[in-house]
Amino acid sequence: MANLVYKRVSTDQQSTARQNLVLDEAGIEDPVVFEEDGGTSSRLHPLQRPKFRELLTYARPGDTVHISEMFRLVRAAPGTSSTSSTATASPSASTTARSP
Secondary structure, rough: OEEEEEOOOOOOOOOOOOHHHHHHHHHOEEEEEEEEEOOOOOOHHHHHHHHHHHHHHHHHOOOEEEOOOOOHHOOHHHHHHHHHOOOOOOOOOOOEOOOO
16 A cells, blocks of 8 residues: 655745644655646646556556545535546545545
């Protein structure tokens, strides 16, 4: 079972430093990190983001997805439910998302 970490910032001027701090404090062992290029808009549905799609392809049943804050994945409730449905319906991505 793998620990998958997803990181994203909305602009090129932002960094993942805060996300790194939160995830480091969580003590995640041997993380496999999927980090979007800087400036990956929060307006894009998560399934339109290259690294999130890569994470879903990589994920296997029993893996855990770690996200520092849920808004790094989605900003609105409709996006949360459709992303969750896709992740659990995919044969290669039966994962559990949680915020440490």
